[in-house]
Every structure is written in structure tokens, then in C-alpha cells.
Amino acid sequence: MNRADTNQVPPNQPQRFSSDLKLIPRWSVMLAVAALVGVQYLYWVVLPAHRHHPGPPIGMRVYFAITWSALAALYMLMIGYVSNDAPRRHMSAQIWMLICFVMPAGVGAVLYFLLRQPIISGCPACGTRIQSDYHFCPQCACQVSAACGNCYRSARPTDLFCVHCGHDLASDSMPERVRNSIS
Ligand SMILES: [Zn+2]
Numbered sequence: 001m002n003r004a005d006t007n008q009v010p011p012n013q014p015q016r017f018s019s020d021l022k023l024i025p026r027w028s029v030m031l032a033v034a035a036l037v038g039v040q041y042l043y044w045v046v047l048p049a050h051r052h053h054p055g056p057p058i059g060m061r062v063y064f065a066i067t068w069s070a071l072a073a074l075y076m077l078m079i080g081y082v083s084n085d086a087p088r089r090h091m092s093a094q095i096w097m098l099i100c101f102v103m104p105a106g107v108g109a110v111l112y113f114l115l116r117q118p119i120i121s122g123c124p125a126c127g128t129r130i131q132s133d134y135h136f137c138p139q140c141a142c143q144v145s146a147a148c149g150n151c152y153r154s155a156r157p158t159d160l161f162c163v164h165c166g167h168d169l170a171s172d173s174m175p176e177r178v179r180n181s182i183s
């Protein structure tokens, strides 16, 4: 590896947002679209029929129709996201979907993001459950993410020196430092 390589983005750098978007299942997208259409229908067809006095000005009505339907759609996407995100953190999807659904004004979703556990995966060597912030497996010491050989804090596989202690990472044994970038 030469120095020019270190300026490039590591290929395994997770694309957080787009990979999170993939967690939204199709059924919740459908529900979101249905919510969009449903709220518009409610606003422009059902509500005017039951109104006995002249309603608010048209601009106001458009504003409310858009914001309420967007909120309803967001709710559906949120619940879909939780249904796929909770299991990979060993949290109950059903309970958290219910909490997100019943808590008003998105409080449930905020609670979920505050309280959710780190992503759990399996050790590639022994299968022990490991959290995303672990560097080594607690059972077999297999290195599961790149770390500085001096202070043992996180390092990117392409770094030459530790950003925390300045340790020369190239002097660490190469397989340990880059194992995460190869897998
Ligand atoms: Zn292990």
C-alpha cells in the first residue's frame, strides 16, 4: 500500500444513510403512500362535506393537508424501519412498533433512537454475539474491527498513524490492522 491509497475513502466505509433506507420494508412504503392519499382524501372530500361554516382560506388548507399527510406517511416509514432495525439489535420489534405507533407526535420514535442498543452481529471465528463497538471478540480474541496496536482505540484500515495516540500503525502486524478491510 502506498501513501496515495490513504487519501481514498476505504471501500468498506458503510454508507450509513442509504443502507439505513434499505431497512424500510416495502409494506411500510405502501402504507406511507396510502396514508398520503388517505389524508388528502379526508381533507379535500370528507371534511368539506361535514363542514357547516366556511373553512379556513385555501392556502391554509393546502398547508395543513400537506403537513398532516407527510407526517402520517413518515409515521408509516418509521414503523417499517423499526420493524427491521430492532431485531438486529436484539430488541423486540413488536413492542417498539407499538410504542412508535401509540406515542403521539413521534415521541415513540424519538424514544426508540435514544434507547436502541448497538447492532449485534456474530464473531466470524466463533459465532459469539458481538456489539458494533467491539474491537475483539470477548470469547476468542478474534479481531473484528481495525484498532490501534498501542491504545486499542478505533482506527481506519487505511490510516498510517493512530489519530488518538500517534502510534505508527504500520508497525502493527499487518493482518490484524487490515483484516476488517479485507473481509
Ligand atoms: Zn469469537
Ligand SMILES: [Zn+2]
Binding pocket: 148, 149, 150, 151, 152, 153, 162, 163, 164, 165, 166, 167
Ligand atoms: Zn492509538
